[in-house]
Amino acid sequence: DAKTTQPNSMESNEEEPVHLPCNHSTISGTDYIHWYRQLPSQGPEYVIHGLTSNVNNRMASLAIAEDRKSSTLILHRATLRDAAVYYCILRDQGGSEKLVFGKGTKLTVNP
């Protein structure tokens, strides 16, 4: 499984945008970039995924670098409820369906 690198922790203020980076320099052409988050005392929750183009949904935006070696999850206006551990995961289109979690980024949102 291709590896991702994320900062251990980040801090943000409520109602400000948050940019969570992920490096994946060994990404292959068939790897999709998925983001999950885990709120305290809950199971992981799907956030967004993409292949090459930037993606938007009701929760977040995903910006993918042109060379696909990095991506950024964007929360447009952080709320206290967004405090969680965010995981960036690569999933091979033709490979296993399992999720391989790293340590993720712990996001703290200050009121």
Add this chain to the structure above:
Amino acid sequence: DSGVTQTPKHLITATGQRVTLRCSPRSGDLSVYWYQQSLDQGLQFLIQYYNGEERAKGNILERFSAQQFPDLHSELNLSSLELGDSALYFCASSVATVNQPQHFGDGTRLSIL
């Protein structure tokens, strides 16, 4: 609410015992995954079932086994329990393609005394 139901929420038992964790997937999802989350190992994939058949195996111990029933619910059986088996066990379900998200339950917290 993810639509995935796990029971029980908490389980406390002793070493050497056997327990069964249960998972009901989201309506329409044929695939069920089990994950273990411990403080030192993080979130790790254990096993996947698709429509009643084992589809993929991860770091699952021989003392652990799972099955998926015709109604698509799944059970994870843990036997000869050791202190190190104390962890959160999550079940997830999906339509079993790589592009589709997995939906997780809230987990079962297993404590071995």
